[in-house]
Amino acid sequence: MANPSDLYQTTVREKIFDVLNYLFLSIVIVITLYPFLNVLAISLNDSTDTVRGGIYIWPREFTLNNYLEIMKYDNLVTGFVNSVLRTVIGTVLGVFIQAMVAFTLSRTDFQGRRFVSTVIVLTMYFSGGLIPGYMLIRDLGLINSFWVYILPGLVSAFNIIIIRSFMDGLPFSLQESAKMDGANDFVIFYRIILPLCKPVLATIALFVAVGQWNSWFDTYLYNSMNESLTTLQYELMKILDNTSMGGSQDANSMRPNDEQQMNRVSPQSIKMAITMVTVIPIIMVYPFVQRYFIQGMTLGAVKQ
């Protein structure tokens, strides 16, 4: 046993450590939250008043005008609709297909299992790269098409592996009895396995949905010429980009440079309101689904 004076010292030191630890983590919380609160406060503040500065986490002259204002921009409304569409369609289709492939791979009696598994898992370890990928999409005629948002990432090896490892834990006897009753493999998958996989499917669905909602690069690369196919993130990117450096245009030849009504003089308030619109859906859903995210993260990590 340690002698009493040592013990006393360690407890004091531990107390100090505890205080510092709580203090440090509180600072981390503030640093993480402040920017969001700041954006929210500015988006809710009168835009001429904002120019005076000094808005931190609370609006001085509360207004919803900034939000009403951004609804007037057609591109933003189109972008919002497209973002919702790609999120919904991409998630439903993606999760269904990934679960279906995972099901065939979880069937140890499936004789094509080795082949299918190898071909799909290998895709995690290489990639053709940016330019060849672009050329492929172009040759497939997917440029200027909504489907470029959905099709390329539909069969994700990583997600399939996670779903399969969940299915591996289900008793095979469930399938056998259904087979006795004459159900074919698709019916077994759809009626029996799929409902049992709800927890893992929720996790995957959330990953896919967040990925879809947050993408902007595919719009930029493939659909920037077509305003009817724009997405919310891409519109936000254009607005932030064109004004971020006091309105200076980027030398980068790839940057979009279209003369939209709001690009040049868009006040901060408008930018912040749009930022909020892209973030709010995530903030609203996030607390309810956090559990699934973490579950998926640890599951994925184990499988890696």
Place this chain on the structure above:
Amino acid sequence: MDVVEKREKIKKSRLFWKTLKSQKMLYAMSLPFVVWVFVFNYLPVWGWTMAFQNYIPGNPFWQQEWIGFHHFIQLFQDERFFLALRNTLAMSFLGLLFGFTIPIVFAILLNEVRHSLFKRITQTVTYLPHFVSWVVVAGIVTKVLSTDGGIINDLLVGLGVLDQPYQFMAEGKWFWAIVTISDIWKEMGWNAIIFLAAIAGLDPQLYEAAKVDGASRFRQIWHITLPGIRPTILVVLILNIGHLIQIGFEKQMLLSNSLVIEYAEVLELYALNYGIGLGQFSYGTAIGIFNSVVSIFLLLLANGIFRRYSNQSVM
């Protein structure tokens, strides 16, 4: 002998077709997607041939002119390529150094919190930025660092550190730091999850025993927690090294501007600007191939070192 073998073969192939017939549904549920990944993941690799051609879009494959390693030679003579390589390596190294160690420290500190509500709140809050797009994060960073009303400048001027607001986003020498810090801000909490899970999996009896022996909390961290999560740390480290050069280009692209381009252009951005921006598909592909080859080399190297020290392999 021959006859027996033949019979075996016929039997086997019959069995194969029989099983195939009975499993036709399983095939129908998976083969279309094998074709799918073949198109979207394997076919682009065929595009690597472009790097060895003077590729002209629209011409059929057999009419392209083959020019060997010309593009690679050109690449190694371009000053901009070396700048891009420097930027890629610098930012990935910084990302590895801080982006990897800080979540470990954060997880350990979080684990020491006894107050479970506080712990949960900290977790919920710090995971949040992970789910926000880089577009939004870039906007936030720009706002926080801006010269009119950005909190950093307000604080620094208010505390008397600076006389007047400083244009952080316009200075190349700050760019690497800005990217690294934004990345930590966005991913620290999220990347700590795996370490928190590893810590939670440690045997509580170890801590009990240490307490009986009079070990302080610091000693417990040093002698139990850290060695306990060592395997996890190693695996994450190897995976990070494997992705060292594939740092992506999203954050660089979104946070950069013409004033800092010399410090912001990474290899993939360079490939994008040349390959698609200027229509030099062959050259862009050559850059991409260089990127992949270096990345695979680093992964193999890291894996080799890992195997040597721990008799395990991550691949």
